[in-house]
Amino acid sequence: MSGIRIFELCEPLVAGSSARARLLNWRGGTYAPSAFATVIVHDFVGESGRPGDRGYCYLSDDSQRWEVLGSLAPSPSGERQDEESEPHAPRRRPMFPAFGSAAPDDWSTSTFM
DSSP: OOOEEEEEESSOBOTTSEEEEEEEEEOSSSEEEEEEEEEEEEOSSOOOBOTTOEEEEEEOTTTOSEEEEEEEEOOTTOOOTTOOSSOOOOOOOOSSOOTTSOOSSOGGGSTTO
16 A cells, blocks of 8 residues: 545545545644645445545555545535435444544655555
């Protein structure tokens, strides 16, 4: 694994497919989009999500693709780009800590990379 990063979906992600996402950086109390860091994330674990959902991904050494790791979670603000009037299925509890919580360091420069 080259590096683990946090991303925010720009478009819907259907299980087993790919979607456009922004990589996020830790900026002194919150996560913010990286400048010019839009990537395609690929799901091989059966996850789906809506624009605004966040999750972890890594750049695979084998496939050279950004691959989704674990569950996705709604953004801390709760806002989504595709708010609909229809109710959605209950979401599973995220596998990772809340994205709005303080991080011990800047994940973009951590030793994972």
